[in-house]
Amino acid sequence: xxxxxxxVRTPVTISTRVDQVGLRPRVAGAVRAVIAIIIAVxxxxxxxxxxxxxxxxxxxxxxxxPKVFFTPTLEGFVNLFTQRRQLSAQEWEAAKxxxxxxxxxxxxxxxxxxxxxxxQFAGQLVxxxxxxxxxxxxxxxxxxxxxxxxxxxxxxxxDDLLFxxxxxxMLPAVVVTVPIFLMYRQLGLYDTHLGMILLYTxxxxxxxxxxxxxxxxxxxxxxxxxALVDGYTRLQAFRKIALPQATTGIxxxxxxxxxxxxxxxxxxxxxxxxxxRTAPPSIPLILGTGGIEWSxxxxxxxxxxxPVVVVTFALRRHLLRGVTFGAIRKG
Amino acid sequence: xxxxxxxQVSKKFGExxxxxxxxxxxxxxxxxxxxxxSGCGKTTTLRMISxxxxxxxxxxxxxGQDVTWRHPSERNIAxxxxxxxxxxxxxxRENVAFPLQAEGIGREEVKRRVAQVSEMLKIQHLLDKRPxxxxxxxxxxxxxxxxxxxxxxxxxxxxxxxALDAExxxxxxxxxxxxxxxxxxxxxxxxxxxxxxxxxSDRIVVxxxxxxxxxxxxxxxxxxxxxxxxxxxxxxxxxNLIPGRYADGSVHVDGGSFxxxxxxxxxLAKGLDxxxxxIVGFRPEAxxxxxxxxxxxxxxxxxxxxxxxxxxxxxxxxxxxxxxxDRGPHYRIGETLAxxxxxxxxxFFHPKTEKALNPENMA
Numbered sequence: 001x002x003x004x005x006x007x008v009r010t011p012v013t014i015s016t017r018v019d020q021v022g023l024r025p026r027v028a029g030a031v032r033a034v035i036a037i038i039i040a041v042x043x044x045x046x047x048x049x050x051x052x053x054x055x056x057x058x059x060x061x062x063x064x065x066p067k068v069f070f071t072p073t074l075e076g077f078v079n080l081f082t083q084r085r086q087l088s089a090q091e092w093e094a095a096k097x098x099x100x101x102x103x104x105x106x107x108x109x110x111x112x113x114x115x116x117x118x119x120q121f122a123g124q125l126v127x128x129x130x131x132x133x134x135x136x137x138x139x140x141x142x143x144x145x146x147x148x149x150x151x152x153x154x155x156x157x158x159d160d161l162l163f164x165x166x167x168x169x170m171l172p173a174v175v176v177t178v179p180i181f182l183m184y185r186q187l188g189l190y191d192t193h194l195g196m197i198l199l200y201t202x203x204x205x206x207x208x209x210x211x212x213x214x215x216x217x218x219x220x221x222x223x224x225x226x227a228l229v230d231g232y233t234r235l236q237a238f239r240k241i242a243l244p245q246a247t248t249g250i251x252x253x254x255x256x257x258x259x260x261x262x263x264x265x266x267x268x269x270x271x272x273x274x275x276x277r278t279a280p281p282s283i284p285l286i287l288g289t290g291g292i293e294w295s296x297x298x299x300x301x302x303x304x305x306x307p308v309v310v311v312t313f314a315l316r317r318h319l320l321r322g323v324t325f326g327a328i329r330k331g
Numbered sequence: 332x333x334x335x336x337x338x339q340v341s342k343k344f345g346e347x348x349x350x351x352x353x354x355x356x357x358x359x360x361x362x363x364x365x366x367x368x369s370g371c372g373k374t375t376t377l378r379m380i381s382x383x384x385x386x387x388x389x390x391x392x393x394x395g396q397d398v399t400w401r402h403p404s405e406r407n408i409a410x411x412x413x414x415x416x417x418x419x420x421x422x423x424r425e426n427v428a429f430p431l432q433a434e435g436i437g438r439e440e441v442k443r444r445v446a447q448v449s450e451m452l453k454i455q456h457l458l459d460k461r462p463x464x465x466x467x468x469x470x471x472x473x474x475x476x477x478x479x480x481x482x483x484x485x486x487x488x489x490x491x492x493x494a495l496d497a498e499x500x501x502x503x504x505x506x507x508x509x510x511x512x513x514x515x516x517x518x519x520x521x522x523x524x525x526x527x528x529x530x531x532s533d534r535i536v537v538x539x540x541x542x543x544x545x546x547x548x549x550x551x552x553x554x555x556x557x558x559x560x561x562x563x564x565x566x567x568x569x570x571n572l573i574p575g576r577y578a579d580g581s582v583h584v585d586g587g588s589f590x591x592x593x594x595x596x597x598x599l600a601k602g603l604d605x606x607x608x609x610i611v612g613f614r615p616e617a618x619x620x621x622x623x624x625x626x627x628x629x630x631x632x633x634x635x636x637x638x639x640x641x642x643x644x645x646x647x648x649x650x651x652x653x654x655x656x657d658r659g660p661h662y663r664i665g666e667t668l669a670x671x672x673x674x675x676x677x678x679f680f681h682p683k684t685e686k687a688l689n690p691e692n693m694a
Contacts, residue, residue: 220414220416222412222413222414222416223416223418225381225383225403225410225412225416226410226412226416226418226477227429227433228382228383228402228403228404229381229382229383229403229404229406229408229409229410229487230404230409230429230430230433230477230481231404231430231433231434231481232404232433233402233404236433241418244420245419245420
């Protein structure tokens with residue numbers, strides 16, 4: 001403004017420059033930041049602790065007072081993926097002389113053990129990935145179609161049908177596990193991937209239909225109407241117009257469905273044994289002999305956590321886009 | 332282009348009528364406005380014409396062809412929505428080109444037609460923007476371009492100016508009218524704004540309670556309303572409607588009486604019940620303030636409107652008429668004022684049927 005004349009210092013009341021902001025707003029900002037950090041720390045301590053434990057040797061993991069500084073080791077992870085045998089003193093001495101051992105064998109050797117094979121955990125993780133992702137894709141896919149139909153068409157008995165769908169989730173798991181177990185055994189679905197996928201799909205479906213219907217209801221019909229008069233068929237209008245607008249809802253539903261299928265414990269415990277067992281029921285079984293193997297459990301939990309974080313982060317852009325989406329203004 | 336015929340078209344939602352059986356013939360190139368309060372069935376009628384809503388009964392004919400059960404895309408129409416319905420994930424250019432892509436038109440041709448239509452609507456500089464970053468007026472221009480680009484046989488517009496700010500509304504109204512004059516395309520336009528209807532249309536179809544009340548030119552609708560609803564709905568304020576009694580060539584109302592001309596006498600004598608009770612209707616501008624005027628009342632309030640004054644005259648308690656007068660003198664509240672109604676501008680309605688009475692030969 002008056003830049004050409006000699007600069008006159010006037011007190012700054014509003015400024016975008018951080019160094020010119022008054023003391024009071026700066027203090028308020030700092031206080032808010034501190035509170036946010038405290039909350040974040042409180043929320044993250046268990047996760048951080050679990051991560052640390054996963055990299056501790058057993059003595060460090062169970063030491064009292066707990067150790068914050070320790071020498072990291074992959075012992076927990078090695079234990080998680082292997083089956084081991086205790087060595088006799090004689091064998092241990094012999095093994096120590098060998099030079100052809102790999103890093104994993106060296107780690108278990110410190111505890112007088114040798115690796116005798118793979119554990120089932122890797123296979124169970126694969127089962128979890130297959131079952132959780134297939135059932136998520138199926139339930140979200142079907143739910144998008146039926147939610148769209150419920151949202152857009154005059155379906156006879158619509159309200160009753162929607163209530164019926166919701167009612168699928170009203171029975172607690174403990175009530176239905178045993179009947180489903182008996183049914184699955186008769187049908188040959190016990191301990192199969194197909195059985196678990198069907199089960200999780202049907203569980204997620206009811207919830208996904210309701211969630212997605214809410215999102216699709218929010219998309220103004222005019223978009224598809226416009227496409228219809230512009231010469232597109234109903235299916236094209238759905239694919240080109242409704243579907244892209246529903247990404248937020250689809251992303252949210254996907255995350256929820258995946259987390260449910262991924263974490264589900266009770267049915268997996270009862271309905272699977274060897275072939276189709278998923279990770280959740282097996283983690284508690286790692287307990288081990290002669291003392292709880294805390295680092296192994298922590299290692300398993302950490303690995304188990306990763307896919308959920310990955311899926312959520314992969315979709316976070318869609319999740320956050322939220323409601324600022326439409327160009328249709330509601331007057 | 333297209334002429335559109337609705338034969339006994341009706342729509343029921345459940346047991347209640349959204350649109351009662353309706354006949355309407357829209358001529359090629361005509362600009363017809365469906366006007367009415369919200370919930371009167373005007374939008375449903377428009378959506379039935381477009382094919383977005385299925386009719387319950389009746390037939391819709393485009394150029395002599397029955398299209399009642401044709402898909403919207405097969406009717407060669409364009410629809411303009413109140414909230415624009417622009418695809419927010421596409422740029423303005425892609426939005427305009429969208430209908431052409433449905434027809435599988437070649438890339439060069441699409442480019443040419445998009446350029447042509449955006450020049451017509453002066454939106455060239457907006458083409459690479461997303462709808463979300465455009466003003467309401469510009470969004471509606473893009474939506475109009477999308478409608479025009481296909482060169483459809485008819486335009487259907489559902490309150491296209493309803494979501495715009497007042498300043499844009501005036502401009503866009505002129506633009507749409509001009510567009511219609513240039514294109515001569517059959518246009519069906521839904522609005523609840525009577526000023527829009529008056530300003531733009533060749534013909535107004537006034538709807539209320541799922542029924543057509545009157546379909547006529549704006550002048551006719553304004554001066555010769557078919558019934559009490561149309562009389563009070565059109566105009567701001569609407570037509571003054573006061574109860575009166577007809578006997579022997581003159582009409583008595585609270586505040587005075589006046590004689591009617593010959594054209595009306597026979598109609599009133601024939602059309603009214605034996606007791607002669609009648610609803611007298613006159614527009615605010617149909618009166619003259621005269622010292623010897625036939626009707627008298629007390630000035631209840633006076634509003635200055637710039638070029639004229641609107642006076643609210645209390646003929647008796649709770650019966651106020653609105654009259655338009657010179658802005659000249661100062662009207663004092665509480666004063667008695669006399670006025671007369673210009674004989675050729677008075678209208679009469681039957682109090683029970685609420686229908687207008689028609690004089691033998693209109694003056």
